[in-house]
Structures are given as structure tokens and as C-alpha cells.
Amino acid sequence: MRLRSQTPPDLWMPEAMNAGGQPPGTQAIRLQDGWRWFHSGFARYRRNPVLMMFWVMTYWTLLGLLGLVPVLGDMLVAALAPVLLIGVLSGCRALDQETPPSFTVIFSGFGARLQPLMGLGVLHFLLTLGALALTAVADGGVLLQYMVRGMLGMPDLPMPNPEQLSLTGLVLALFAYVPIMLAFAYAPLLVAWRGFGLSKALFFSLIASWRAGLGLLGFLTAILMYGVLLPSVVMMLLSALGVDAALVTSLIVVPVIVVVAPTVVSGFYTSYTQVLAGPSSETRFPQ
Secondary structure: OOOOOOOOHHHHOOOOOOOOOOOOOOOOOOHHHHHHHHHHHHHHHHHOHHHHHHHHHHHHHHHHHHOOOOOOHHHHHHHHHHHHHHHHHHHHHHHHOOOOOOHHHHHOOOOOOHHHHHHHHHHHHHHHHHHHHHHHHHHOOHHHHHHHHHHOOOOOOOOOOHHHOOHHHHHHHHHHHHHHHHHHHOHHHHHHHHOOOHHHHHHHHHHHHHHOHHHHHHHHHHHHHHHHHHHHHHHHHHHHOOOOHHHHHHHHHHHHHHHHHHHHHHHHHHHHHHHOOOOOOOOOOOO
8 A cells, every 4th residue: 555745765764764753654454454464474484483483582581581680570571671672573674674684683672772762661661550550449459469569579479369359440450551552562663763752652653553453453363363263273172182281282382382473573563564654665565
């Protein structure tokens, strides 16, 4: 799909956009586009599965290690998650540009935009806590206290009694988190690649995510289909045939993690190239 504009094409390249550039355009997104994002993500994964797996596993491993830091672990994870995510998505972009990406591209977020990216992560952490705090309206703070104590590294915390939790509070927290999730969806990319400030990136990410709601819904449906439903059906069939549980895990769960996880990240990058594509660019999906 082509958007008409007088803006020169190169202004919309990620490397060329600066803090004073024009805000990104958006395209009309359909439900089936979300499925195309997932399929194109898998096509990109097939180009170099070793690198894709390495980047995603490194992302998870580093965040997991940061989470082990006492007291500050959750804050460190929140601050550096957008930074490391930019590294993985930079690898996806390099594969599209057919330039030889290196293993170290995962650290490309540690550059000039490091501080705003970390600020974005911390802000997301605080706003998520704020949304979670709404559960206290209905359950008196039972779930919030449990989460906060867990973040502070208190061991052997008993799970809250389900009878103490309130469905109303959880629904309130969910509705409060949805706009937060949409605002932060593409914000790291706008901060890192287009030089936007935090407020500007959050605003345009929220608008773009809202307009692309059908596509994101389709993307989520594809993830559930390939990452949850189909593997569950195959696992039930294998279990019914008497296959050992450990063998079922190695045959189904491990491939799902190794293939679907990089595909989801890669598909998310494809969604960015369509949802926030340049005015004079055409979205191209990997084949």
C-alpha cells in the first residue's frame, strides 16, 4: 500500500530521522495483515535461524541474569529490556537489508539513545505498577503486596488466597494496562531509530497501535494458533499414543520455543515496517 506525501523518501529511513523530524505516517491495517506479519517473521527466521535463535536466547538470558540481582533486579530488567529488544530488531532489519549481521548486533541499543531507552523501560515499569495498584480497590491490596514483596526478593512468599482476589480489580487493572501496552508497543523503535523523545514516541505509538488494532489482533491469533493450539493438539495426540512425556517435551515444546519465539519477534519487526512505514515506501514481506 502506498501513501501519498510530498515528504522525500529518505527522511523516513530510521537512520535519517532525527528528533526534529516529522512524525511517522500510518497505514490502514487489516486482520489478515497480522497473519502475514507472523508468516513473514518465519520467512525471515529461515534466512538465518542460528543468528535469530542466538539473539532471542541472549535477550532472554541477559534479562534472566539481571532479574537475579537482589532488590534492583526487576528495575534493571525493566530498564534494559527495550535496549536489548532494539538489538534483536536491528538484527531483523540487517537481514532484510541483506547485510552480513554479526552476533554482537544484540548490543546495538547501547549507543547514543541508551538513556532514553532505559527511561522508557523504567516508565513502563512504574506505569504497570500503577495499573496493578488498581486491584487494591477491590481486594485491599493483597495482590499488589504480593507482587511488590516478590520484586524486593522476599523468599518463600505464599501465593495469595484466590478467595481474597477480586475479578473486578483484575479487570480494572487489565483495562488500565491496555493503553499502556499500546503506547509502549512501538515506542522503543521510535526512540532508537527515529530519535523521538519519550512523550512523542509514546503518543505516536499509541495512535499507530490503535489504528493497527485489527492487525495486532490477527498477529496475536497467529501466535496462539502456532504457539499454543497446534502444539497442544499434537502433544495430546502423542500422549494418547503412549509416547513418553519427556520425549513429547523434546519433540514439541523445545522446537516451539526455538522457532516460534524468534518468529514472533521477527514478525513484530515486520508489523513496524507496515504500521509505521515511510510515506513513499512499500511494505515488503520476506518470502
